[in-house]
Amino acid sequence: MSEFETHIVDVLIIGAGGAGLRAAAEASAMGASTAVVCKSLLGKAHTVMAEGGVAAALGNVWPEDNWKVHFRDTMRGGKMLNNWRMAQLHAQESPDRVLELEQWGALFDRTPDGKILQRDFGGHRYARLAHVGDRTGLELLRTVQHRAVDVGIEVFMECKIVRLLHDATGAVNGAVGIWRETGKFIVFGAKSVVLATGGVGKMYKFTSNSWEGTGDGHALALWAGADLIDMECIQFHPTGMIWPPSARGLLVTEGVRGDGGVLKNIDGERFMFNYISDYFKAETSDTIEEADQWYENKRDFRRPPELLPRDEVARAINSEVKAGRGSPHGGVFLDIASRRSPEDIRRRLPSMYHQFKELADVDITKDAMEIGPTCHYIMGGVRVDADTAAATVSGLFAAGEVAGGMHGANRLGGNSLSDLLVFGRRAGIGAAEYALGKSGEVVIDELQVASVTAHALSFFDNDGSENAYSAHQALQDTMQSLVGIIRTESELVEAKDKLAELSERARVVSVEGHRQFNPGWHLALDLEAMTAVAQCTTLGALERQESRGGHTREDHPLPDNEVFGKVNMATSFVDGQVRLRREPLPEMPTELKELFEEAH
Amino acid sequence: MSTETATVAGQRTLKMRLWRGDESGGDFATYEIPAQEGEVVLDVVHRIQAEEAPDLAVRWNCKAGKCGSCSAEINGRPALMCMTRMSTLNIDEPITVSPMRGFPIIRDLVTDVSFNYAVARRIPAFQPPKLAEGEVFRMQQVDVDRSQEFRKCIECFLCQNVCHVIRDHEDNKESFAGPRFFARLAELEMHPLDTLDRRRLSSEQFGLGLCNITKCCTEVCPEGIHITDNAIIPLKERVVDARFDPVAWLGRKITGKPDPTPAAVAASFAPETLEQQQAARALGKVGSHPQTSGA
Numbered sequence: 001m002s003e004f005e006t007h008i009v010d011v012l013i014i015g016a017g018g019a020g021l022r023a024a025a026e027a028s029a030m031g032a033s034t035a036v037v038c039k040s041l042l043g044k045a046h047t048v049m050a051e052g053g054v055a056a057a058l059g060n061v062w063p064e065d066n067w068k069v070h071f072r073d074t075m076r077g078g079k080m081l082n083n084w085r086m087a088q089l090h091a092q093e094s095p096d097r098v099l100e101l102e103q104w105g106a107l108f109d110r111t112p113d114g115k116i117l118q119r120d121f122g123g124h125r126y127a128r129l130a131h132v133g134d135r136t137g138l139e140l141l142r143t144v145q146h147r148a149v150d151v152g153i154e155v156f157m158e159c160k161i162v163r164l165l166h167d168a169t170g171a172v173n174g175a176v177g178i179w180r181e182t183g184k185f186i187v188f189g190a191k192s193v194v195l196a197t198g199g200v201g202k203m204y205k206f207t208s209n210s211w212e213g214t215g216d217g218h219a220l221a222l223w224a225g226a227d228l229i230d231m232e233c234i235q236f237h238p239t240g241m242i243w244p245p246s247a248r249g250l251l252v253t254e255g256v257r258g259d260g261g262v263l264k265n266i267d268g269e270r271f272m273f274n275y276i277s278d279y280f281k282a283e284t285s286d287t288i289e290e291a292d293q294w295y296e297n298k299r300d301f302r303r304p305p306e307l308l309p310r311d312e313v314a315r316a317i318n319s320e321v322k323a324g325r326g327s328p329h330g331g332v333f334l335d336i337a338s339r340r341s342p343e344d345i346r347r348r349l350p351s352m353y354h355q356f357k358e359l360a361d362v363d364i365t366k367d368a369m370e371i372g373p374t375c376h377y378i379m380g381g382v383r384v385d386a387d388t389a390a391a392t393v394s395g396l397f398a399a400g401e402v403a404g405g406m407h408g409a410n411r412l413g414g415n416s417l418s419d420l421l422v423f424g425r426r427a428g429i430g431a432a433e434y435a436l437g438k439s440g441e442v443v444i445d446e447l448q449v450a451s452v453t454a455h456a457l458s459f460f461d462n463d464g465s466e467n468a469y470s471a472h473q474a475l476q477d478t479m480q481s482l483v484g485i486i487r488t489e490s491e492l493v494e495a496k497d498k499l500a501e502l503s504e505r506a507r508v509v510s511v512e513g514h515r516q517f518n519p520g521w522h523l524a525l526d527l528e529a530m531t532a533v534a535q536c537t538t539l540g541a542l543e544r545q546e547s548r549g550g551h552t553r554e555d556h557p558l559p560d561n562e563v564f565g566k567v568n569m570a571t572s573f574v575d576g577q578v579r580l581r582r583e584p585l586p587e588m589p590t591e592l593k594e595l596f597e598e599a600h
Numbered sequence: 601m602s603t604e605t606a607t608v609a610g611q612r613t614l615k616m617r618l619w620r621g622d623e624s625g626g627d628f629a630t631y632e633i634p635a636q637e638g639e640v641v642l643d644v645v646h647r648i649q650a651e652e653a654p655d656l657a658v659r660w661n662c663k664a665g666k667c668g669s670c671s672a673e674i675n676g677r678p679a680l681m682c683m684t685r686m687s688t689l690n691i692d693e694p695i696t697v698s699p700m701r702g703f704p705i706i707r708d709l710v711t712d713v714s715f716n717y718a719v720a721r722r723i724p725a726f727q728p729p730k731l732a733e734g735e736v737f738r739m740q741q742v743d744v745d746r747s748q749e750f751r752k753c754i755e756c757f758l759c760q761n762v763c764h765v766i767r768d769h770e771d772n773k774e775s776f777a778g779p780r781f782f783a784r785l786a787e788l789e790m791h792p793l794d795t796l797d798r799r800r801l802s803s804e805q806f807g808l809g810l811c812n813i814t815k816c817c818t819e820v821c822p823e824g825i826h827i828t829d830n831a832i833i834p835l836k837e838r839v840v841d842a843r844f845d846p847v848a849w850l851g852r853k854i855t856g857k858p859d860p861t862p863a864a865v866a867a868s869f870a871p872e873t874l875e876q877q878q879a880a881r882a883l884g885k886v887g888s889h890p891q892t893s894g895a
Binding site: 040042044103105114115210473516518 | 636638639643649651655656657658659661664668669707708710713717720725728736737738739740744747748754755788793
């Protein structure tokens, strides 16, 4: 058996993005010994890529705003597939979580009277996003990072978790990982484990996600016996860079549209006016004149269609390109240059200005940006209890993007940073209470450890016919072309067969070189997580025979509220296979239902 | 764009010299790979990894200049690989990519930057005033502007890599925190809500006095943070104020009145700092807190 070092803690947190570090701060404050393990260096997590802001009904700019309006916006944006209780807790608690960041040193942009400034974003009725220019994620991550350092939490950096461990009852009680630097094994014994591993974007070819978004937490939960839900609901952000090829997929913040940017096709037409669905007709401007007045006067005018929820905008762009009205490189134009002064653009969107200037040689104060949809976020994820963030397996918790339910079928911009604060904290509390209430020592099952380490090392012994990079590319091509933004039964069936082949290819990947900082080996391990997650997404997409939010079926173009609007697609691992079943959606209490009947 | 990208495209071959090795030694390995349009250095490194050298070690995350993971030296110039476009380099010559020289090698292009995390742990936490129940902080934009500039830092550690105080004198790492952390200290010192006086510890515990303002850090900062002019010089100035006039410091902290111009402060400081540095070097150790000696 391979040698390993062992660490015993109360709470082990996997992932050091906003959710993981927020959970760590809370668990530690409750007196639980807490360790954080992350694949990258501390402070590099994908949270830094969040740009526009953190949604919270502070009411600093529009006093009319309150949690009920935020809750309603979130549920409607999610096409009512959200776990209502999560959406409620999120809307109620996010203002406190944002204010708490200020006590930890965060410096948000200010209103003239010295409060936190809030900006407009798609699907939010009022200007609601607290922000710092267009680098809000970095501000949030640094703040929780400093907090975690200040309270003395132990962080295991550049360490990849391969499998969770469990006790005789099946409860999760630790994890086996690999130090990326040395390739040596590290074993954690823990009374509870919080998954905060983020998303799955790397299973697609065009994504805004970093290399870390390989669905590790989703797969760890699956392999440990937990349920995932609604894995077919994936957000394709409408505005990703499309040129040059190497920058394809990079995020262009929704803040561009919130601050006045508009979408145009090759004929210069603001085409979004042609794509206002009945669902949002009552609250959306139908003329350019009305739309343009909304930025200054939200009481008397309706919002511009460029600020419809992301799924609506992404589908519209897709249709324009398909109809032959796209830009030269196969996207559409996002124009802020003709709408705001160069000074305003540079001040409000500094990193977008920088990104286009450096990577595409485009000056966004002079020219329009070319953009198109990019895989950005998975709404589905580990099925959790809303109040405690507990997964369906004892000892396991999940928060942030890896958890499912909060955003339903589509997430509103800005609701991710608030999600990870609200549920990061709740997962920290949930995991700490569980751990502190659990008596006895953690006993590590060395046989389980041995089987995980043997599996991880098996890639070095494979015969050399399969390369991790080409298998990964094949996976990305399959998902991009067959399980992308618009789906249909025949292609999903084809994807299902291809994924069965790809799982086999992933298993026999052979790794060259030695164990020390070997990216080929790390990719082989990430790949097995990605193929497992891709199967869940594909099965869910096949079973959900309707279109809803981030799941669009060409062969079932309308939502089916009677059947599919009432169920979550639950996937789990049974006898080594991914299985799917329908589970009833938790029903909203009457007093909350009434919020959707009121006139707005 | 068209002329630049045309040069790179058109099936030309790139000759990339990548440093391969570990702490025990290594050398440049040459890879020839067809050029593609619109690429950055990191794209080319990734293609080499996927096609020729699957175990080539390189750190990266966001590939958008926002996380600061892929710092390296490209043709000897410290930069982020993800933000260095191939079209800005002369591809008639081989292009070398080597790990940051200021940190110990782990493998290939990956260095051990744990020094920075150790320093970060030593910086005393942000200390806000106590709030009454239901009270919220009020701050004006003009007062948060200064600290916001430093909070743009993506911790790529290129400034730490080029700072000659540590690049050329490894033993200074014990007493010298480096530009990244002077920016962090300045950020907290200028934070409208921080109540802790960080001036004395900036020099006594973090070696601010050893910096002789050569601005190498500012030049390599991919975020364009004016580390020398806006963080280090004002911080040095405040350190002296702490000795001479605590009331003036307090007044400035409260009113947000700007610090004296960087040039004026630089003029009054550089000689003293240099002298101190030379004195410290002459003694063969630098842990003697030169800035506060005689205070």
